[in-house]
Amino acid sequence: MQSDPARPESLVRSVHRALERHVRTGDIALDATCGNGHDTLRLARQVGDTGCVHAIDIQDEALTQTRLRLQAACLGTRVELHRANHADLSSVLPASVRGRLRVAVFNLGYRPGSDRCIVTRPETTLAALQACCEWLGGEGALSVVAYPGHPAGAEEAARIGQWANDLIPRGWRASWTCPPDGRRPAPRWLWLVRQ
Ligand SMILES: C[S@@+](CC[C@H](N)C(=O)[O-])C[C@H]1O[C@@H](n2cnc3c(N)ncnc32)[C@H](O)[C@@H]1O
Numbered sequence: 001m002q003s004d005p006a007r008p009e010s011l012v013r014s015v016h017r018a019l020e021r022h023v024r025t026g027d028i029a030l031d032a033t034c035g036n037g038h039d040t041l042r043l044a045r046q047v048g049d050t051g052c053v054h055a056i057d058i059q060d061e062a063l064t065q066t067r068l069r070l071q072a073a074c075l076g077t078r079v080e081l082h083r084a085n086h087a088d089l090s091s092v093l094p095a096s097v098r099g100r101l102r103v104a105v106f107n108l109g110y111r112p113g114s115d116r117c118i119v120t121r122p123e124t125t126l127a128a129l130q131a132c133c134e135w136l137g138g139e140g141a142l143s144v145v146a147y148p149g150h151p152a153g154a155e156e157a158a159r160i161g162q163w164a165n166d167l168i169p170r171g172w173r174a175s176w177t178c179p180p181d182g183r184r185p186a187p188r189w190l191w192l193v194r195q
Helices: 009-022 038-050 060-072 086-092 122-135 151-170
Strands: 028-031 052-057 079-083 101-107 136-146 172-177 188-194
Touching (some): 009 038, 009 188, 060 079, 086 122, 101 122, 151 172
Parallel strands (some): 101 136
16 A cells, blocks of 8 residues: 555554565465555565465556556566456456455555546445455455545445444454544555454
């Protein structure tokens, strides 16, 4: 996740710390909203040269930005880019990945610097999250940063909360983190791990 003025540093640090602890060399990771490629690049570093990252975005420009960022870091070969709706991830990811994803990362909302009409939507986000549950391996994790500060974002965050609560009795551990900066409504981060 990139740092920008709209995103509190403490939340960014929490997400990065969790990913650094969780993702190991050789893992397979998914960035379901690659945007400008900051998260994809971090994941590419973490999986090492024996791992792989699949990065999805619905915008051509997002894939271009991500590709350029990876090339600048000489890490393009660790990442497979997919122009797709993440709701369709089950037909996008190679079958060999099913049940082996170590982590899936969602940074919701719109791509900084782009058309704000191209934004994640509750229906497709929930479809993608649900699909991820089938693609994650044992102890696999989902990281979701949601932005309730825009109209669709409030509904999206609320519905993700309900969805995550329903997973807890089914063997998942969920934690929500909201930054302590007093902003209303603040971005929030869901960390969900299969037990
Ligand atoms: C906040 S940005 C992601 C930022 C990115 N993680 C980074 O590190 O730069 C959200 C991204 O989600 C993408 N997006 C929106 N709806 C999508 C969908 N249904 N499927 C895939 N990507 C989508 C947008 O195009 C946008 O690039």
